[in-house]
Amino acid sequence: MSNISHIYSSYSDALDFSREKFDDLYTSRARNASDFYHTFFHQLICPLNHHFTDPASLRTLHRQIEQFFGTRQLDFVAIDGTCGKDPFQDFVVFSACAYGAKGQINLDDDPPTVQYKKWTMDKDVSMVTYIPVPFSEFADVVDQDRPETFLVSDSERVDLSNIDTRIMELAEIYLAYNVATSSALENIWRLAKGISQYVEKLPWVLS
Known part of the structure; x- marks a missing residue:
């Protein structure tokens, strides 16, 4: 193998190694974030979608806004x-x-x-x-x-x-x-x- 081929081969190996480390790092962080969400963080999230889709909830919300602001x-x-x-x-x-x-x-x-x-x-x-x-x-x-x-x-x-x-x-x-x-x-x-x-x-x- 020529020197140039050896240099390019080593450079390719270094890029592959760095890419694998990068993928492993973000895969690990994504897994940790998912575990944190499902074990704890999801308990802190309050879904409010029904307040803005249910007609009765919307009427109540509008009435409260009107009472507050006049x-x-x-x-x-x-x-x-x-x-x-x-x-x-x-x-x-x-x-x-x-x-x-x-x-x-x-x-x-x-x-x-x-x-x-x-x-x-x-x-x-x-x-x-x-x-x-x-x-x-x-x-x-x-x-x-x-x-x-x-x-x-x-x-x-x-x-x-x-x-x-x-x-x-x-x-x-x-x-x-x-x-x-x-x-x-x-x-x-x-x-x-x-x-x-x-x-x-x-x-x-x-x-």
């Missing part, structure tokens, strides 16, 4: 955000924005409908943040409680900082507050994450 036409705002980080030669720019899509749920329609509406031009429903940070001052804005890690470049520090994500979450919270305190009060506010996920970060938000 109307059968619910205005809502669905808030979501996006973020980014752009490193340049001497500084990095963190950007984030949040936007609220306005809509209405009409329970009088059969079945109930969801309709999105346009905001008026004088209504600001966005929150935008644009923060340039020099690399020389980057250590002052990162999480001081993060364990020390060996990082060899500024780009690695930027990637691990998660500052842009936190700014986006803060923008979503401020936008939800602005919508909640506005004169045209909506019935429902839907954030991109669960309330518990925001509460988890409240110490950072309030600091």
